Amino acid sequence: MQQILNNKYLFFGLLFLGFFAANFASAQVCPVCVVAIGAGLGFSRWLGIDDVVSSVWIGAFLIATISWTLEFMRKRKWNFHDDGIVITLAYILLTYIPLYYAGIVGHPQNQIWSLDKIITGSTIGASFLFIGHWLHLYLKKKNNNKVFFPYQRVAAPVVILIIVSLILWRII
Numbered sequence: 001m002q003q004i005l006n007n008k009y010l011f012f013g014l015l016f017l018g019f020f021a022a023n024f025a026s027a028q029v030c031p032v033c034v035v036a037i038g039a040g041l042g043f044s045r046w047l048g049i050d051d052v053v054s055s056v057w058i059g060a061f062l063i064a065t066i067s068w069t070l071e072f073m074r075k076r077k078w079n080f081h082d083d084g085i086v087i088t089l090a091y092i093l094l095t096y097i098p099l100y101y102a103g104i105v106g107h108p109q110n111q112i113w114s115l116d117k118i119i120t121g122s123t124i125g126a127s128f129l130f131i132g133h134w135l136h137l138y139l140k141k142k143n144n145n146k147v148f149f150p151y152q153r154v155a156a157p158v159v160i161l162i163i164v165s166l167i168l169w170r171i172i
Helices: 004-024 031-046 051-075 083-101 117-142 152-171
Strands: none
Touching: 051 083, 051 117, 051 152, 083 117, 117 152
8 A cells, every 4th residue: 555655646746847847848958859868768668678767768758848849839829828737747647647558657566666667767867857957057057158069958968867877777
């Protein structure tokens, strides 16, 4: 029973983080970031890497896709009341409901630290995507609002996600 409650708290924590992402949509995650994160996810699954590590990329991909969709909508003035919350909830549900029915999310043997591996890894990945984006903004601010190198906007979050994935891989 305690494991079920922990997973619910983690799921709602991820949902809360997603709502935070909806308000953070001004982050303007670039399409190249979304492609790089998606490639990282596909590559890790192809290599047979543990679910907690590969789901780091699921969480990052979710946040990047939410931000990208909201930016796309706002550029075209397709705004509606609570669009950030609706888009975030839609992406989260469209990601986790199929994984639940496939027996991947919520499976009692797919846990780490008594928490679901996919939800745990996704939460970690979403959090570190924000940290990577913050790092990019910090470096840019330190350099008079100019990037230190081309594609810094992409490299900072992706490198952070790679480091986190490697750390989790070593722990697991």
